[in-house]
Amino acid sequence: xxxxxxxxxxxxxxxxxxxxxxxxxxxxxxxxxxxxxxxxxxxxxxxxxxxxxxxxxxxxxxxxxxxxxxxxxxxxxxxxxxxxxxxxxxxxxxxxxxxxxxxxxxxxxxxxxxxxxxxxxxxxxxxxxxxxxxxxxxxxxxxxxxxxxxxxxxxxxxxxxxxxxxxxxxxxxxxxxxxxxxxxxxxxxxxxxxxxxxxxxxxxxxxxxxxxxxxxxxxxxxxxxxxxxxxxxxxxxxxxxxxxxxxxxxxxxxxxxxxxxxxxxxxxxxxxxxxxxxxxxxxxxxxxxxxxxxxxxxxxxxxxxxxxxxxxxxxxxxxxxxxxxxxxxxxxxxxxxxxxxxxx
Amino acid sequence: xxxxxxxxxxxxxxxxxxxxxxxxxxxxxxxxxxxxxxxxxxxxxxxxxxxxxxxxxxxxxxxxxxxxxxxxxxxxxxxxxxxxxxxxxxxxxxxxxxxxxxxxxxxxxxxxxxxxxxxxxxxxxxxxxxxxxxxxxxxxxxxxxxxxxxxxxxxxxxxxxxxxxxxxxxxxxxxxxxxxxxxxxxxxxxxxxxxxxxxxxxxxxxxxxxxxxxxxxxxxxxxxxxxxxxxxxxxxxxxxxxxxxxxxxxxxxxxxxxxxxxxxxxxxxxxxxxxxxxxxxxxxxxxxxxxxxxxxxxxxxxxxxxxxxxxxxxxxxxxxxxxxxxxxxxxxxxxxxxxxxxxxxxxxxxxxxxxxxxxxxxxxxxxxxxxxxxxxxxxxxxxxxxxxxxxxxxxxxxxxxxxxxxxxxxxxxxxxxxxxxxxxxxxxxxxxxxxxxxxxxxxxxxxxxxxxxxxxxxxxxxxxxxxxxxxxxxxxxxxxxxxx
Ligand SMILES: Cc1cc2nc3c(=O)[nH]c(=O)nc-3n(C[C@H](O)[C@H](O)[C@H](O)COP(=O)(O)OP(=O)(O)OC[C@H]3O[C@@H](n4cnc5c(N)ncnc54)[C@H](O)[C@@H]3O)c2cc1C
Numbered sequence: 138x139x140x141x142x143x144x145x146x147x148x149x150x151x152x153x154x155x156x157x158x159x160x161x162x163x164x165x166x167x168x169x170x171x172x173x174x175x176x177x178x179x180x181x182x183x184x185x186x187x188x189x190x191x192x193x194x195x196x197x198x199x200x201x202x203x204x205x206x207x208x209x210x211x212x213x214x215x216x217x218x219x220x221x222x223x224x225x226x227x228x229x230x231x232x233x234x235x236x237x238x239x240x241x242x243x244x245x246x247x248x249x250x251x252x253x254x255x256x257x258x259x260x261x262x263x264x265x266x267x268x269x270x271x272x273x274x275x276x277x278x279x280x281x282x283x284x285x286x287x288x289x290x291x292x293x294x295x296x297x298x299x300x301x302x303x304x305x306x307x308x309x310x311x312x313x314x315x316x317x318x319x320x321x322x323x324x325x326x327x328x329x330x331x332x333x334x335x336x337x338x339x340x341x342x343x344x345x346x347x348x349x350x351x352x353x354x355x356x357x358x359x360x361x362x363x364x365x366x367x368x369x370x371x372x373x374x375x376x377x378x379x380x381x382x383x384x385x386x387x388x389x390x391x392x393x394x395x396x397x398x399x400x401x402x403x404x405x406x407x408x409x410x411x412x413x414x415x416x417x418x419x420x421x422x423x424x425x426x427x428x429x430x431x432x433x434x435x436x437x438x439x440x441x442x443x444x445x446x447x448x449x450x451x452x453x454x455x456x457x458x459x460x461x462x463x464x465x466x467x468x469x470x471x472x473x474x475x476x477x478x479x480x481x
Numbered sequence: 482x483x484x485x486x487x488x489x490x491x492x493x494x495x496x497x498x499x500x501x502x503x504x505x506x507x508x509x510x511x512x513x514x515x516x517x518x519x520x521x522x523x524x525x526x527x528x529x530x531x532x533x534x535x536x537x538x539x540x541x542x543x544x545x546x547x548x549x550x551x552x553x554x555x556x557x558x559x560x561x562x563x564x565x566x567x568x569x570x571x572x573x574x575x576x577x578x579x580x581x582x583x584x585x586x587x588x589x590x591x592x593x594x595x596x597x598x599x600x601x602x603x604x605x606x607x608x609x610x611x612x613x614x615x616x617x618x619x620x621x622x623x624x625x626x627x628x629x630x631x632x633x634x635x636x637x638x639x640x641x642x643x644x645x646x647x648x649x650x651x652x653x654x655x656x657x658x659x660x661x662x663x664x665x666x667x668x669x670x671x672x673x674x675x676x677x678x679x680x681x682x683x684x685x686x687x688x689x690x691x692x693x694x695x696x697x698x699x700x701x702x703x704x705x706x707x708x709x710x711x712x713x714x715x716x717x718x719x720x721x722x723x724x725x726x727x728x729x730x731x732x733x734x735x736x737x738x739x740x741x742x743x744x745x746x747x748x749x750x751x752x753x754x755x756x757x758x759x760x761x762x763x764x765x766x767x768x769x770x771x772x773x774x775x776x777x778x779x780x781x782x783x784x785x786x787x788x789x790x791x792x793x794x795x796x797x798x799x800x801x802x803x804x805x806x807x808x809x810x811x812x813x814x815x816x817x818x819x820x821x822x823x824x825x826x827x828x829x830x831x832x833x834x835x836x837x838x839x840x841x842x843x844x845x846x847x848x849x850x851x852x853x854x855x856x857x858x859x860x861x862x863x864x865x866x867x868x869x870x871x872x873x874x875x876x877x878x879x880x881x882x883x884x885x886x887x888x889x890x891x892x893x894x895x896x897x898x899x900x901x902x903x904x905x906x907x908x909x910x911x912x913x914x915x916x917x918x919x920x921x922x923x924x925x926x927x928x929x930x931x932x933x934x935x936x937x938x939x940x941x942x943x944x945x946x947x948x949x950x951x952x953x954x955x956x957x958x959x960x961x962x963x964x965x
Contacts, residue, residue, distance in 0.1 A: 190825075190827060191722065191827050191828060192718045192719075192722045193718075193826060193827055194721060194827070195825070196723065218782075238671075240666065244665060244666070248639070248643060249665065249666060251671055251674055252639065252642075252643050261918060263914075265914040265918075266565055266914075267914055267915050267918055268915065269889060269915065271891065271892055272825060272890055273823040273824060273825060273855075273856055273890070273891050273892055273895070274823065274855035274857070274891075275635075275640065275823045275855050275856075275857045275895035275896055276823060276857060276892040276894075276895060276905060277628060277629050277678040277892075277894050277895065277896060277897070277898050277899070278892045278893050278894050278899060278903070278910055278911075279899070279907065279910075279911060279915075279937070279938060280675060280678070280683075280919055280922055280923075280937075280938075281629070281674055281675055281677065281678050281679075281681055282675075282918065282919070282922065283640070284642070284671055284674035284675070285670060285671055285674060285675050287671055287674075288666075288668070288669075288670070288671055289671075293670075304724070305722065305723060305724030306724070307724065308724060327584060330586055330695075331583075331586065331606075331607065331695050332607075332695050332764075332766075333610070333695050333696070333697045333698055333762075333763060333764050334764060335763075335764075335767060344653075348848050352763075352767055352770075353767060353770035353771060353774065354765075354770070355766050355769070355770045356763065356764060356766040356767035356770050359764075359766040360764070360766075362670075391777060400664040400666050400667060400668075401662070401663075401664045401666060402582075402585045402587075402662070402663035402664055403585055403586075403663070403665075404582075404584035404585045405585075416665060419664050419665045420664075420665070420666075422486070423557055439665075440585075440662050440663045440664060441662065441663075441664040442664075442667055442668060442670055450668030450669055451669075452669055452670055454669065455656070455923060456652075456656070456658060456672065456926065457669060457670050457672075458927075459924075459925035460670055460672075460922065462921075462924045462925070463918070463920070463921035463922050463924065463925045464921070
């Protein structure tokens, strides 16, 4: 079948295993630049939608399928990926979206990438093709090894194909924008979180608080009245936020300035200087020249963690190292991510 | 093993009265909600603090005593059933709500807290914990995590895994895993998702942080009656596909709705081939708009009668029949066996037909009442345990139903777990390499294999034997069914 490179990828893994040659898995290069790669294995040629039945609200596609292609296909049936994966520079593959586990602006309402993943077919470090999960909404047969792949950055195996739950597009959508100070924006976000409403995204940046409303036309209109501010019908804000195309993401790190991504308790106090706040407060993007220890200390007292924006995490706790060995005993896949505890 | 020495050590780890060894006192722990399968535990420990859990586990590790964690014992697949010579680690005394954080909409609780107790504790703030298994009055949040339990409202608000944001887990080796927190995403392997549904085989859940949602101010329940099963199934697909996600969407077939009506007097039309119960919620405008939309849609799909319940009293009346469905069906026959397969919605009609053919072949009546919105079937097989051979017949029929589910791309369990009950059907769903991968994952957390041994993941030997008996279109012991 065109686009099916599973057999070649299995061969590549088996010869890497025989040669004890670690592999760096590369997708479309939107999130991990090719220059970083050592012995690169290009996985994005394994592509194509395998199965999509709009009435089932499930799509199965090979890991290398471009997100743009998937979105265009879904849009024909007025459906979408609920987790709104970033398409940085318009690029990105489904496998990359799942491997990084980066969720978009609707995360608290529409769920994370892992919430939408129903099943995967993968190659483990033994060169075996394995299927976990499936195409159904509820499945507790065996450990949930498909959700475990989300955010694992390919370090547990190559994702050959992934089944995800998709959702219908909203009947109506609009954005409300209010000018206010940061602290007030956060307290409004928290108040919204405590009442039922059609809000499906919130964002505060540069003195403007924005809320996306999606649902039935009448209720979107009524909620927009309640929220007040300026109404914008087709805001590009959410797409730009999703794709990390807003100015705050664009400016370069330098002069001691660095962009941090902070996941924390949503109501926790904001950092001392300006930052972008989304997810009702649960994710913050903070560009600062504060010392690394101070940023980490801030995140910790806010009940969370700070990561340099765009960086891959390290899977270095003892149990993560053991899990790595359970899938990839020779440490073939992206071994730099598990550096602290190299597989023995 | 020097039994009395081990018992002494356990005794030392626990307050007086919290180690049970008297057979009569252990009887309640012999089984869980799947009462057909029993086993006397060697001993039962009821720790009241995390430190006691740690010490009990340390004793068990040292003396290689298998440990079966147990919440409220309502599981339906034998997950908490004791294992021979093993300790039952009852977590019901760890029952404190540690923190309700209204600003962050979270609650941090001990594993023995009952599911419903969380919602009750936060109701004054207009919040609730969404996953609502029918057993929510009794079942524990620790058990919910271990089974990744669902409920009627999971269609819109997600399963346990979608609503738990933090876990504290104690491994048999004594390590503490602190997973997640009050935020939404934390970097690293998603051990929290892995623990959800792991059936007590990887570690003991000692603390759970859940996210709380605001109560919807407006709710409406619709009852749509159909004269054919096909049209009811068609309406299910369409309403989900059009983005009117109901809070709950349940289907009852004729046998079940009649039994429920006789039992509860909910006002169900007894001539219907199938009914759908559909709950819609939101703020007042949203709920209204959804209601209008859904009523029109049901009519277009051939519903010949649509009842609309808006007041709390009317809504409860319509739900009463659904809630009474299991006991109501239980009145038709002395025993029933509840299955839990999940299938793609498009296969609903095909599978329900298949089930009715199997039912005729086996000569056992099967009622269907299930979470239609997510394709999670609960066929109820009626039998009489006092008649010789009927249990075996019911089990055989159940197994064939699950194979039917796997055959259309579904799964052998949607929410009740594998436990000891579905070990054999698991062989139809996973091949040898996949089962071996499960085993290696288990080893990463429990190298001594003491946590709930013999549950959830079948051994290769078992599957080989099973494969010899059931051959699906080939003579391989692991028929490679197409699952994608
Ligand atoms: C009438 C009835 C209706 C039901 N309805 C539903 C329903 O609608 N949806 C649904 O999903 N289920 C339902 N169930 C099944 C059952 O209630 C759920 O599986 C529930 O989550 C089990 O919780 P429990 O506390 O009783 O766990 P138990 O039965 O005690 O244990 C279940 C499993 O969890 C493990 N476990 C328990 N506590 C811990 C812990 N702290 N750490 C690690 N492992 C642990 C056990 O070892 C076992 O494997 C129903 C059961 C009954 C009897």
